[in-house]
Amino acid sequence: MFLINLGHMNYNYKIFALLVFFGFGMNTIQAQEDEEDYSKYDDFELEDDTPVKRYASPKISGMSPQKFIGVSFDAQMPYKYEFSNVTFPQSLDNGFDVDEENPAINETGRARFTGGFRLNTNIPIISKSSFVWQSGINFMDTRYNIRENLNSPRSPTLLPDGTEARSLGRILNEDGLRNINWTNTFFFPMNETEFIVFQTQMDLSGNYGLDEFQSLSTIRYSAAAIYGRRVNDYFRWGVGVSRTYRVGNLNYVPVIMFDWTSENKKWGTEILFPARAYLRYNINQNSLLLAGFDLEGQSYRIDDYSVNGNSYEIRRGEVRPKLEFQTKISGYIWASVQAGLRYDWSYDADELDGEADFFRGFFGDQDFGMVNSFENPFFFNVGLNFVSP
Amino acid sequence: MKTKLFLITFCLLGYFSFAQEAGDIVGVWEPGHGKAKVKIDKIDNKFYGKIVWLKEPIDPVTGEPKVDKNNPDESMQKAPLRGFRILKDFEYQGEGIWEEGTIYDPENGTSYSCIITMKDENTLDIRGYVGVKTFGRTDTWRRLIRKK
Numbered sequence: 001m002f003l004i005n006l007g008h009m010n011y012n013y014k015i016f017a018l019l020v021f022f023g024f025g026m027n028t029i030q031a032q033e034d035e036e037d038y039s040k041y042d043d044f045e046l047e048d049d050t051p052v053k054r055y056a057s058p059k060i061s062g063m064s065p066q067k068f069i070g071v072s073f074d075a076q077m078p079y080k081y082e083f084s085n086v087t088f089p090q091s092l093d094n095g096f097d098v099d100e101e102n103p104a105i106n107e108t109g110r111a112r113f114t115g116g117f118r119l120n121t122n123i124p125i126i127s128k129s130s131f132v133w134q135s136g137i138n139f140m141d142t143r144y145n146i147r148e149n150l151n152s153p154r155s156p157t158l159l160p161d162g163t164e165a166r167s168l169g170r171i172l173n174e175d176g177l178r179n180i181n182w183t184n185t186f187f188f189p190m191n192e193t194e195f196i197v198f199q200t201q202m203d204l205s206g207n208y209g210l211d212e213f214q215s216l217s218t219i220r221y222s223a224a225a226i227y228g229r230r231v232n233d234y235f236r237w238g239v240g241v242s243r244t245y246r247v248g249n250l251n252y253v254p255v256i257m258f259d260w261t262s263e264n265k266k267w268g269t270e271i272l273f274p275a276r277a278y279l280r281y282n283i284n285q286n287s288l289l290l291a292g293f294d295l296e297g298q299s300y301r302i303d304d305y306s307v308n309g310n311s312y313e314i315r316r317g318e319v320r321p322k323l324e325f326q327t328k329i330s331g332y333i334w335a336s337v338q339a340g341l342r343y344d345w346s347y348d349a350d351e352l353d354g355e356a357d358f359f360r361g362f363f364g365d366q367d368f369g370m371v372n373s374f375e376n377p378f379f380f381n382v383g384l385n386f387v388s389p
Numbered sequence: 390m391k392t393k394l395f396l397i398t399f400c401l402l403g404y405f406s407f408a409q410e411a412g413d414i415v416g417v418w419e420p421g422h423g424k425a426k427v428k429i430d431k432i433d434n435k436f437y438g439k440i441v442w443l444k445e446p447i448d449p450v451t452g453e454p455k456v457d458k459n460n461p462d463e464s465m466q467k468a469p470l471r472g473f474r475i476l477k478d479f480e481y482q483g484e485g486i487w488e489e490g491t492i493y494d495p496e497n498g499t500s501y502s503c504i505i506t507m508k509d510e511n512t513l514d515i516r517g518y519v520g521v522k523t524f525g526r527t528d529t530w531r532r533l534i535r536k537k
Contacts, residue, residue: 036441036472038441038442038471038472040535041417041426041428041441041442042442043535043536044417044426044442044533044534044535044536045533045534045536046419046511046531046532046533046534047511047531047532047533047534048511048531052419052423052531054421054422054423055421057422059496061496061497068519068524123523123524124523124524124525124526127525127526127527128526128527128528128529129421129422129527129528129529132526233496263449263450264450285459285461285497285498286461332519332520386519386520386524387519388519388524389497389499
């Protein structure tokens, strides 16, 4: 019936007839697909009768994209600092009490710049429904531009043997601080609902240069274990414990996971307390806003003060309440911009016996080597990330 | 000598019994999460897969059949999910591997590069990835047949 004699038609009519013909033909094909009787697939079952074990997915709908590789630049606005005398509680038994509120201030000044580049990686090594292992090397460079006040330091920094060492302000100004860590994350789904997350982290932190690493015996180990339940595609929760340096010194704290997305996918939470907690607003599929905080910290070895076989470490911990905007640039490249407050949790120092760490927790009474304080400036961070949406 | 001949024959038989053909992938498959069934067809020497069954076909928010609401192409956001092609343009590479295609995740409206590996006649490993295969995740799909 479609064998139309086109010979006696004018040109425009021929074109119209062809369009109608092909248009009709294509609609027919589409209609054939659309009219497929899908109910017959109700009867399809597994070919083999082996029970299928199903697993909880590691993703929750609507969450911010997972970052595989990220490069960012972090900068803090200028702030005043106060550093105490450098004491050696392990070598000389002359440290500051834990509840020391008015330590002898030896150095004062202004950090005109604090920040640097950060590189983060999180590479899937094994990524299957039944098991996920992700591994990443991370690098954080913190440079300081320090201007000491007049007559600061008030007295020279003396080591236990009486030799003079650089002041902490000068060390920070000349060397800065670096952290390299290797993080491994394992996701074990037990069934469709329950899962366990296990994370290990090894940190090498200090005023070392990239051409002269500090001893690997100063690596600090962190770990976390979480038991969780994935309630549905929009909500999961978990509880666990962690050994962490996020507050500067070694601590053991409970962990709470609470990832939730509203049904319309506009709002949500991304919480792994105490490491981070965000409220999320998905502006559209390609951009989102996070409001919340990060808890950052590490124990940084100061090589100049590490004498008598001990390790002298700055317990740097900071809380960063912030706003973060993430947006897709192109393909799998997303940009992120953060701005917020860098709140000083700890910048005190400990002299560790040998190089082994100790647990002070919230209630320990081991003396501090230094008691330091910062003003709390604004910070910003801009980054580019290679992500999986 | 007889032992060697037996071993060679055994290995060849083993090889041919596991050897796969391009069309072996055609059929109905269930992704690891079990929430859908996907029918893979061959069209012009390429392989395509569309959703033919959903465990929860109705959108709880709208009360209507689920549509591809997360598709970045607005004109597609009202397309029904049932019947939607999520596997596209796969070509058989031999040795039980189909490549050069993409897999679409309706959950986030993203298409990923994809490689399909037939583990055995009833099992597929489907790896979606971004950029290079390292940055991806593998899901296991199982073959379905009509039993009634």
